[in-house]
Amino acid sequence: MADKIRLKFGDADVLAQLNDTETAHAFSSHLPLTVHVSGTGVDFCGRMPFSLPYEQEQVHNGWTNGDVNYNPGGGWLAVLYDGEKGSERYGDQVVMGKIVPEDLPRMQELSGGYDLVIERVEGE
Template sequence: MPTDIVIKADNKVIPAVLNDTLAAKEFKKRLPFKVTGNRYENDYCCPAACCVFNPTETQSGWKNGDISLAGGWFAILFDGEEASRDYRGMMVIAHIAEQDLRLIRDLPESVQFAVELAG
């Protein structure tokens, strides 16, 4: 069952939804979760320990708004969907709705994220 979360950064509160993957369920156990990362062309990347995941739940590419936890990185992917299909092994754990992506795109180059359960 999907779980509502919020991502707090730079005095903004961004709603998102954890999916039903094993990795998302494991990530939920870490909440509240804090991490600092930097902005790149299509995402914010933050070093983070991987969690248990099911390899059959990985995918190639992402949708703008996906949140991934894989390969030692927590990533908030806000752009580049159309050119992302060559990226294999993506473990998407959550998603930010299109209408809220402007909140991510407006963040500074370096930022601390706090991920919590909504409510």
């Protein structure tokens, strides 16, 4: 079973479910983790302090709103909440998980930069 995680954007908590891939399991093994992220209007993105394993067939263009992605070429973490339409022009995306649907609107209310704290949710 893949891990449920909490993403803490300052006072706002957002839950996500990691998928059952080597990339997501490796990411989870580094938690808890703090990554400085900046908002772009469609996501919060920040450079990861380590690289993650992935299968080449996982790498694709675009995203679905709510994806938690790893960009292996640049070493970026992206928490995507908007811009799905037209996102296919952005490559090098590896999906590690998904924001729970009820928390997606909360992401759209956030802006600016954060020291994003990511931790496993125990007992769920």
